[in-house]
Amino acid sequence: MKKSKIKEIHNKLMEEINITQNKINDYSELCKPISPENAIGRISRMDAINNKSVVEAALREAEYKMAQLVLIKDKIHDEDFGKCLKCKNNIPFERLIIRPESRLCIKCAK
Numbered sequence: 001m002k003k004s005k006i007k008e009i010h011n012k013l014m015e016e017i018n019i020t021q022n023k024i025n026d027y028s029e030l031c032k033p034i035s036p037e038n039a040i041g042r043i044s045r046m047d048a049i050n051n052k053s054v055v056e057a058a059l060r061e062a063e064y065k066m067a068q069l070v071l072i073k074d075k076i077h078d079e080d081f082g083k084c085l086k087c088k089n090n091i092p093f094e095r096l097i098i099r100p101e102s103r104l105c106i107k108c109a110k
Helices: 003-030 042-075 093-098
Strands: none
Touching: 003 042, 003 093
């Protein structure tokens, strides 16, 4: 892969890392325990607990994505960067720009 394309992917990767880190920070703040002394009704409290569960799931997903982004960041200069792990064909540049953490081509990712 050309150095200019790798640089473009690297820039996108750094942008995604920043966005994902901001999401992790936001979700972490929203996942704090709901204190029982809050003057909310029982139904509202149940709704808050349910919403907390949804945010916790989003937090786990963001943390997983961050781990993948960091892994790719460390491997971006490897010789086999941009190759599908399964079929060993090149992953299209456009896919790497949209999802820089992609390790499979579109065909193998299905």
